[in-house]
Amino acid sequence: MLAGMTTPPHQASNSFVIQDVRIFDGTRVTGTGSVLVVDGRIAEIGRVTAPPGTPEYDGRGKTVLPGLIDGHTHSPWGKPDADRRDALRLGVTTELDMQGDPELIAGAKRQRESLERTDQADLWSAGIGITVPGGAPPEYPNLPNPPKLDAGADPGRFVADRIGEGSDYLKIFFEDGSVFGQPMPTLTPGQLHAIVAAAHRHGRMAIAHVTELEHARTAVEAGIDGLAHMLLTTADETFVEAIRKSGAFVTTTLSSFDRGLGADELLADPRVLPYLSAEQFDALKYRDSPGDSGWLRVGSRNVARLHAAGVPIFAGSDAGVGAGSQGAHGATLLAELTHLVRAGLTPAQALTAATAAPARRYRLTDRGRVAPGLRADLLLVEGNPAEDITAVREIAVIWKNGYPIDRRVGT
Ligand SMILES: [Zn+2]
Known part of the structure; x- marks a missing residue:
């Protein structure tokens, strides 16, 4: 795990919410907000209402972008x-x-x-x-x-x-x-x-x-x-x-x-x-x-x-x-x-x-975009890759179909 990144919350299903994150939607940074994923698809963006018990990620200082x-x-x-x-x-x-x-x-x-x-x-x-x-x-x-x-x-x-x-x-x-x-x-x-x-x-x-x-x-x-x-x-x-x-x-x-x-x-x-x-x-x-x-x-x-x-x-x-x-x-x-x-x-x-x-x-x-209805293939990265492209290398979490990926080699 990267320094500064706390262990991701336990996420057994493919539903989660990222709070207060910079959003790169596939063409530009649209601002800061939250992204709610339900059953592997992006459900809501901006001010979202997550169902009780939804695993939560702190997006402050980070950017979410499409896989x-x-x-x-x-x-x-x-x-x-x-x-x-x-x-x-x-x-x-x-x-x-x-x-x-x-x-x-x-x-x-x-x-x-x-x-x-x-x-x-x-x-x-x-x-x-x-x-x-x-x-x-x-x-x-x-x-x-x-x-x-x-x-x-x-x-x-x-x-x-x-x-x-x-x-x-x-x-x-x-x-x-x-x-x-x-x-x-x-x-x-x-x-x-x-x-x-x-x-x-x-x-x-x-x-x-x-x-x-x-x-x-x-x-x-x-x-x-x-x-x-x-x-x-x-x-x-x-x-x-x-x-x-x-x-x-x-x-x-x-x-x-x-x-x-x-x-x-x-x-x-x-x-x-x-x-x-x-x-x-x-x-x-x-x-x-x-x-x-x-x-x-x-x-x-x-x-x-x-x-x-x-x-x-x-x-x-x-x-x-x-x-x-x-x-x-x-x-x-x-x-x-x-x-x-x-x-x-x-x-x-x-x-x-x-x-x-x-x-x-x-x-x-x-x-290919962060938009409601799309498959939750998402990256959460440190910093802002829309300003420094190498920030895309500093990956905090990768989700495929809404499930977090274990990045350890050989798992
Ligand atoms: Zn070739």
């Missing part, structure tokens, strides 16, 4: 339950997977509809991402080799198969490796257009992995709904205008291009370190390549430019890319929020990029 949404994670074939426990222990209550095991989707859908007690973040998933043989992402030894879109195969059929597996949206790898100096085959523009059109016929969003400008241009022309990474080459005026007009969002994942800067800061932070599992610790220590010192700078400048133009910016960690991945579920999103503020977002805008903004776009209507 965080990580807009880019992976739940690969392997240890998905552990990953989502790791995420929740660091304040991420919802993960948006961008290529993962489709076998997880049915269970994930049941969990995210439920208000039962859980020790895992909820999951939305792209399931199997769409790529060509030999294309990105690399295959990992000891993991299943998901199907690829062969030359001449019907993209519409491939999309339909993913929908059949339960994919909530489609993830497309449009990457020729040029930014990384590792040439690789990728989809043709024609295939890309056909995939996006098929996704839209099924009423699903299509989200593209791109890392450089020309691919991003082509993806926007194809009608993409969002980009899964910030570009690592400079976004020019024509592109900024094109993506703004298209309405597409960009999920940033600056942490995966920062040469370990964010990870080093997390590992040195006593507000984070005690809550890391061995897997999270190893992921933060892992360095797959020195990378390019320009990536974070260019990516951050693109964030500023696109944000100023009104392009929706979502925070994403790219955690859990595979065996020996850089990026820890939960923890890396905290580093990403700091990167967004350094790029020029206000702390409140950075928090919105991990709460209300992605919730709205992905139509996660029961979460």
Whole structure:
């Protein structure tokens, strides 16, 4: 337990009240008041009347905010339950997977509809991402080799198969490796257009992995709904205008291009370190390549430019890319929020990029805001993260479905 935080009141049910707390509603601090949660949902905000016997938390000096949404994670074939426990222990209550095991989707859908007690973040998933043989992402030894879109195969059929597996949206790898100096085959523009059109016929969003400008241009022309990474080459005026007009969002994942800067800061932070599992610790220590010192700078400048133009910016960690991945579920999103503020977002805008903004776009209507009727996925943190973004690391209590989470590792 953190110094200064008294032991939370005994809370056996998913009803409680936080008194006199600063409220960040998903877009801004609305003031100080109380938040009443009844049976896992936010019931009243402001001056509330709690039923007798309701467990009470003292919110003075603290801020309540929505549980965080990580807009880019992976739940690969392997240890998905552990990953989502790791995420929740660091304040991420919802993960948006961008290529993962489709076998997880049915269970994930049941969990995210439920208000039962859980020790895992909820999951939305792209399931199997769409790529060509030999294309990105690399295959990992000891993991299943998901199907690829062969030359001449019907993209519409491939999309339909993913929908059949339960994919909530489609993830497309449009990457020729040029930014990384590792040439690789990728989809043709024609295939890309056909995939996006098929996704839209099924009423699903299509989200593209791109890392450089020309691919991003082509993806926007194809009608993409969002980009899964910030570009690592400079976004020019024509592109900024094109993506703004298209309405597409960009999920940033600056942490995966920062040469370990964010990870080093997390590992040195006593507000984070005690809550890391061995897997999270190893992921933060892992360095797959020195990378390019320009990536974070260019990516951050693109964030500023696109944000100023009104392009929706979502925070994403790219955690859990595979065996020996850089990026820890939960923890890396905290580093990403700091990167967004350094790029020029206000702390409140950075928090919105991990709460209300992605919730709205992905139509996660029961979460992402502190508002009556919503699921009580909430964080209580010391201080005011709308002024100092790192305050979001000083977590007093995490609630999932209204139940407090035991943050001890290995419980
Ligand atoms: Zn990824």
